[in-house]
Amino acid sequence: MTEQKKVRVRFAPSPTGPLHMGGVRTALYNYLFAKKNNGDFLLRIEDTDQTRYVKGAEDYIRESLEWCGIIPNEGQGYGGDNGPYRQSERKDLGYYKEHAEQLVEKDLAYYAFDTPEELDKMREDLKKAGVAAPQYNAITRSRMQNSLTLPADEVKERIERGDDYVIRIKIPRNEEIKFEDIIRGWVMVHSSNLDDKVLFKSDGMPTYHLANIVDDHMMGITHVIRGEEWLPSAPLHVLLYRYLGWEEEMPRFAHLPLLLKPDGNGKLSKRDGDRLGFPVFPLEWKDPSSGEISSGYREKGYFPEAFVNILSLLGWNPGTNQEIFSMQELIESFSLERVGKAGAKYDPEKARWFNQQYLKEKSDEELARVILEREDCPEYVKKKGADYLAKVCGMMKERAVFLKDIPIDGAYLYNAPEDLDEKTLKKKWKEDTAQIMEDWLDELQQIDEADYKASNIEEKLKAFMEEKGLGFGQILPPFRLLLSGLGMGPSLFEIAELLGKEECIERMKTNLKKIASIA
Ligand code: GLU
DSSP states (O other): OOOOOOOEEOOOOOSSSSSSHHHHHHHHHHHHHHHHOOOEEOBBBBBOOGGGGTTTTTHHHHHHHHTOOOOEEEETTTTSSOOOOOOHHHHHTTHHHHHHHHHHTTSSSEEEOOOOOHHHHHHHHHHHTTTTTTOSSSTTTGGGTTTTSSSSSHHHHHHHHHHEEEEEEOOOSOOOEEETTTTEEEEEEGOOOOOOOOETTSSOOOOOHHHHHHHHHHTTTOOOEEEEGGGGGHHHHHHHHHHTOOOOGOOOOEOOOEETTTTTSBBBOGGGTTTTTTTTTTSOOOTTTTTOEEBBHHTTOOHHHHHHHHHHHHTTTSSSSOOOOOOHHHHHHHOGGGSSSSOOOHHHHHHHHHHHHHHHSSSSHHHHHHHHHTTTOOHHHHHHHHHHOOHHHHHHHHTTTTTTTTHHHTTGSOOOOOOOOOHHHHHHHHHHTHHHHHHHHHHHHHHHHOOOOHHHHHHHHHHHHHHHHHHHHHHHHHHHHHHHSSOOOOOHHHHHHHHHHHHHHHHHHHHHHHHHHHH
């Protein structure tokens, strides 16, 4: 019986800027797959393209993953026996050069000395001859400056002399390259559609393709789970596994569907920033060169559990009606077979709904604790303390979407309203309302301070309505308006109890006067 290899997957971002929410989804699916299969989840930093390196991006990536609870058990910043986990450091150890040269020796790759001008000229000539997408490939390579066309001693001399060169893969001329993608099934590409990609440059840097394959192999990766944008590169990667003699141990591929804009019109990209009215980054990001700030889900007030839940369903379908999943439930239910091919549309409204569901489930005390810890917690909230805030949360959480809404939407539970909602005033304040409210005020005053509780106030109100022959519509909206300045909100009796007798009386008197003065 063959022994099943331990599942090992990796998230391999390039530190070229903040992690996009699509990147977090890729990390999440890798993590879920690893945990589900008792495997390892690695973080590898692919920083071979030094020209695109952005300071702070690597820390941002780790902070984002940790905020989401997607914690690698091996990799850059997390230790392990397969390091280093940063490609720039692996390059210094010679890993990539060694393999690139091996390929040249086996006649599966070659040195190319063409200058940028020579490459441009080749492309222009081909365009003139009617080739739509000119490539350095099995046909054109025979006309260029490389170790296949130049005499061996000249090649040697040029390298020794320090001429700039690259190592290109020798793509076979007429071959069908195929592999089975877990999500997409069989993918087949004819080699005539591939070009002789650069694998290694004379500055000692490998390109993404070579470094990615060498590292996946050396790190024992069993499954490559990544975004659809890498699908066109996969045939080249399959070929590299074969050329390097690692075909037997080649990981299985799963290319995730794209994340689409809410209207389904194209990929949700980093550049969308806040343009569409919602963040595309997990955490706020300040661009180190322009200073520009892009908002993050964390700072907007999303719970990390909600954010993870949202991402989990953008591509994966549990096959049931369940929508709310904890990380543990996701681990238990996740499978790559249930990830679809079609792009997943991001729905910002639904995202808000998810956050609301998580908010509702939290205890009042926990909500209060977190609000008090937030930087944007208003002074008036801090002053009244945690117990009062917990009560406010209990009343407001059914309607709030974000934690930070609670102290703002519930500001009248702290401070008397300065303005009265005009619409309610116009619609609900009738000729006899002022008198009704005056009478109701007298009733309230008769309640003992110690008995000033929601249930007693409600009872009193019902008795008062009966006695006066009034309907709810004649008393509740104006009463709410006097206490909160608003037309809507949580239970009025609870509001009254929380504010306390003295404050209620005070607000009613002040606002009755205000209304009388504008009438
Ligand atoms: N460094 C690549 C990226 O930034 C990794 C792609 C892959 O997972 O192979 O997305």
